[in-house]
Amino acid sequence: MYKPVISTRYLLLLLAVLFISACADDTNLDQPVELVPFDSDYYLDVSWHKSSGAGVEEQYVFLHPLILKHIAVTTSRNGVLSIISLKTGDFEQDIELDSVISAGIGGNETVWLLASRDAYVIAVDAKNRTERWRTRVPSEVLARPVIYQNTVVVRTVDGKILSLDLDNGKIRWQYQRAIPDLTLRGTSEPVITRDRIFAGLADGRLIALSPEDGKVVWDVALTVPKGRSEIQRLVDIDGDAELYGRVLYAASFQGRVAAIDVARGQFLWARDFSTHTGVVLDEKTLYSSDENGHVWALDRLNGATIWKQDKLAHRQLTRPTLIGDYIAVGDFEGYVHLLSRYDGRFIARYQLGQFDNLGWYLATGIIVPPIVYGKDRLVVVTRGGIVYVLALHQRDDDV
Secondary structure (H helix, E strand, C coil), rough: CCCECCCHHHHHHHHHHHHHHHHHHHHHCCCCCCCCCCCEEEEEEEEEEEEEEEECCCCCCCCCCCCCCCEEEECCCCCCCEECCCCCCCCCEEEECCCCCCCCEEEEEEEEEEECCCCCCEEEEECCEEEEEEECCCCCCCCCEEEECCCEEEECCCCCEEEEECCCCCCEEECCCCCCCEEEEECCCCEEEEEEEEECCCCCEEEEECCCCCCEEEEEEECCCCCCCCCCCCCCCEEEHHHHCCCCEEECEEEEEEEEECCCCEEEEEEEEECCCCCEEEECCCEEECCCCCEEEECCCCEEEEEECCCCCCCCCCEEEECCEEEEECCCEEEEEEEEEECCCEEEEEECCCCCCCCCCEEEECCCEEECCCCCCCECCCCEEEEEEEEEEEEECCC
16 A cells, blocks of 8 residues: 655545545445466566565565676665675675665665665665765655766655765755655656756656756656645656656656656657556557556557556556566565566466465565566565565476
8 A cells, every 4th residue: 555645734634535435335445356367388486585684564665676797785674785696596795784774775886875764875885895974864765866977866755856975975966846745655766867867756747957966957747736635636756757768758646647858848748647656668668557556558659558457456566677578567465477568468477475484375565666687587575575586487388
């Protein structure tokens, strides 16, 4: 369940809405669909799995791992950084950060970046595997810090975007924007390219900033709030945007999905759409999972629907991930679903979980999108903090 950040004066409003929903007939509630079996020539299997420590459980926190050439760098909620061999699943080293972590790991082969619940950005030297610096920022960070040249760009939950020096963590500049009283809990990662920082904001606007000084280059409304209540007027851009050439693709909750010319800040196309997971692209197509759990493929050039998969409705899907000719999504019950990029049909499915002390198999949900490793493998982290590597196989016709 997605958790809004709520000011005190809207608490009664939210409680009233929840009370009305609780009193509604069960037939009117959006129940997750039951999964239907399917035939396929392919299947997913676990190559290895390891616990990365304390998970997020029911908290809405995205602890993305950092996938490098030979290792996965993971973090637990209670601040243990783990380095795991991607080939074998063996632990190489643990690093204690003594912090409650609030975002996934950003960075590269040289430096690893994290953020803590008490509003610190932490840099870890990847060679020495020791903390390089720790900088206090205005408020909690929920999106992974992003490296741009010799700087680190950070989004905070109170509407600020900051640039930090990569070497010492010193704050270079800060952009501030007021946020609505009611927003979704979460922030999208900035997209940094073409000497611009592109960011979707909680009020439904998209901005382009200069990485040098944080000045606004352009500012457009992806969507405009509608309705009378604050809940109806939620238009948060909570999911990640993507750039293809000189076109930025982004989508908002209760708003639109659109393509924007980044040089001029002008729309090329837009259509009604609602998602909190964001979009992903290939050469011709935009993919997204909407707020109802439907997976869409839209024409990248004009936004027209290519296909729609509705057999995962209300299963709280992740943002899709491209893997070869397929796309992968995770859901609230720990299933990883593999769909064809070309028509949306199901290719493979696997449920992640673990055995408890009594031998029961316990499923655990997925909110972090699967990450591609190699040509046919996916790295998936569950809410319980278990890291899985899944491999795609073709069935043997003789079996």
